[in-house]
Amino acid sequence: MRALNGLHARYNVALVSSFADRLVALPRLGLGVSTEYGARRLSGALDPAVLRRDHPHYGGFLEVGVEIEKGLDAEARAWASAGAPTTYHFLDVNLDEREDFDAPWLDAVRQNIATLGPAWLCGDAGLWHFGARDRGQMLLLPPVLEPEAVAPMAQGIVRLRESTGHEVLPENPPGSVFVGRLHMLEFFAHVAEAADTGVLVDCAHLAMFQRARGHGLLDGFDGFDWDRVVELHVAGGTEHDAQGYAFVEDDHGPVVLADTWLLFEAVISRASNLRAVVVECERNSIAQVLPIFARAAEQWGPTT
Template identity: 30%
Template sequence: MASTVRFFEVSPENYMRRGGYFPRALEQVAQRHAMSTHGLMMSLGSPDPLDARYMAELRRFLDRFGGPWHSDHLSFGGLDGATLHDLLPVPFTRASARHIADRIRRAQDMLGRPMAVENISYYMAVGRSQLSEPEFLAEVLEAADCGLLLDVNNLDVNAKNHGFDAWDWLRTIPLDRVVEVHVAGPERWSDDLLIDSHGAAVRPDVYDLLSWVVERTGPVPVLLERDNNIPPFAELLAEVRKVDATYQQALRRFAGQKETSRAA
């Protein structure tokens, strides 16, 4: 399996404050494979202060298991000390961008490592937007000086649900900030609604978006997410190989473009 699966990603919140079998099992995985960490509960869009206890526990986990950066979602998930257990969208305003960027900078200081933020799937807009989502992302990334975890499945889901062009979206974001890419498969709940459930195979359109991105970014880690309707292991590994084949083909085109540029 090691030749097929290059790294695993773990959500620290599923392991923090747990003893016994779970941390021991995670240590065994970490001894054999590279690990990345992807958080669920930082709630970067919240007006509440960052939870000092959570951040301290997260840092201890990252010091033990973490990779070169830690990622979390560009979302809102709590208020007045209550956790909503969901990843809700934030308003695309300049004030929101400044607020979130400030929280990312503080989080990076508290964790002692760089961060990346992920574009989320969303099913409604919050407030009146001053910026497009790509403009909002660019302002946050620049002000926070952090990376982008680009989820091309989330992009595809949002584009289809809200009726915008995913390719225009990609051409507008700062691709030089991309440090990791996620792919997954959504489920269709109605004729005009896709749900980002991580419960199906990757869609052809998502493979196309992945290929386009890697052809321009060059080598970045790419993760296949699958949380629901998990298929037999052999089928899952076959999908990992398909993702990797798409990635390798895009890398060859990236390398060819660099050679052409040098020759010119």
């Protein structure tokens, strides 16, 4: 792991133990699948329990997307009560806004953690809602990629980690608009060092960023501390065009774009502390997504 370079002090983030120490306690979860409230109710959507039963190496754990307002659905509760591993993916907190960590929300997060028993928390480090956390105000925008945005984000990660007693892995969000001069990987490298945390790299989101910015696929890789990568996401997407503006919709569909696979392969080969890979495919049938799991397992290698 790259030596700490004083970023914690520079960004005014207090740390009590190092990520290197905490990393030892993080379990290896292998390949898993994502869900969120009500996903199973969609026609033809996969049943994570069936995936785990029929393909235990693909359903090693369930990443539960949680919006406190909606809570946990029956499938997530059943999975957890069976003692199967989980991770908690937040869907409703702007990490860089101190006001978002209000007591009722934190209490509800802790209750859901008690129910799920997740190995860690994770989620897109972006703008999950504009204005208050209220009806009709949910969205997801990437952070402003400027140095001033690093400290508030890092402080939020530490705040959530200390409030829950669980690791919090920030994830690079998707987007069609990216504002700021930093590369997404450079921004998250600073955030990870300032919060002294592991990270979650979403390969589909990273491919969207590289495409939107006109970068090469591996641009930005050199400055990133890949030893901090604990979890990877791979997911399908759909290419669209809006008035000549090409973009990818992060729809978690059954077709993983070639760029995403290339990035997945490139990250896997660098992420020496990888603990988990999630195939985000909750709205598809098992038959549709088995090839994605098979390819992810093959690329991660015999250690999965």
